[in-house]
Amino acid sequence: MLDPFVTLEEAGFSLRRSRGVDRLAGWSPELIAGLDWVRISELARAIAAESGCELAGSRIMPDGAVLFGMIEEPKSAKARRAMVKIAPWNEWGATPETVQRFAQEVSTARNTRGILIAPAGFSPAALRMAQELRIEAVDAVGLDAAVRALPGDKSDFLFVVTTAGDFATPSCPVCMKKLQRFEQETLELPSRTFDMDGLIADNVVCDRLEVVAGCEVTFLQEVRARSITVSGHVSGDFVCEGPVTLEQGGTLSGTVAARSLMVRDGGELLGQFRILEGELGSFVKPAVRWHWRCAAAEGRRECAWVSFEPHQ
Secondary structure: OOOOOOOOOOOOOOOOOOOOOOOOOOOOOOHOOOOHHHHHHHHHHHHHOOOOOOOEEEEEEEOOEEEEEEEEOOOOOEEEEEEEEEEOOOOOOOOOOHHHHHHHHHOOOOEEEEEEEEOOOEOOOHHHHHHHHEEEEEOHHHHHHHHHOOOOOHHHHHHHHHHOOOOOOOOOOOOOOOOOEEEEEEOOOOEEEOOEEEEEOOEEEEEEEEEOOEEEEEEOOOOOEEEEEEOOEEEEEEEEEEEEEEEEOOOEEEEEEEEEEEEEOOOOEEEEEEOOOOOOOOOOOOEEEEEEEEOOOHHHHHHHHHHEEOOO
């Protein structure tokens, strides 16, 4: 089995890639979280093999996620199958949606349990979801504990192999070449849809915000959006460049500052509303962002579709 993996009740996206990681200090959660997805995959397979598991081949996804199967305790009466997945690079830390998608993948294989590796950690809601769906949650802290539990010579050997050369720059999941850093100026904002209950501690700035019917979401920080549509139940403080719409059955508790507010029959505002007047500065200003892209030196068209966000 992959034990010992620790319980990660307090993980919650606390680990981020840092170019200041001290390789000379040896294994650490920070170093592991900063590895290329290929190195994470190789490390996870090595830990499983050293623990006596029988491994199947790996399947690499275009988003950098890796799936592989294994048999735990293959020569015993307790032998059982497991599916292991390393989270996609642009997620790296698991949300409830990440866990739920993986649980659906596991459900397609009979008598198989799931092990999800999210190096940057699991949000509290993701951990609860993993417990409910019987998915084992492993982050960089768990991998660090597992590799340190190996015999010293094996742990040292894995460290040398894992950190050889450029171990931090992500690889292209199509051609396996190292990605390159590209810069671009952007004004775009993402849209956000919340379709599961949750407590959101992140700073949310988006284009269109939607809370779907049947779910309850609480935002701990002020939310800024260009439009807001609520069909479920939401709490927090909101600033909206455009309209706020409370659909039938939708309720909003807190404060709202917006250009307009529409409350349809069956919707309800439980708080204070203020109309925004005059010129309102845009929420987003031109900014130069960088990301990882493939140079497509191999001439493969799929390489042009690869775009990875930086983790720091």
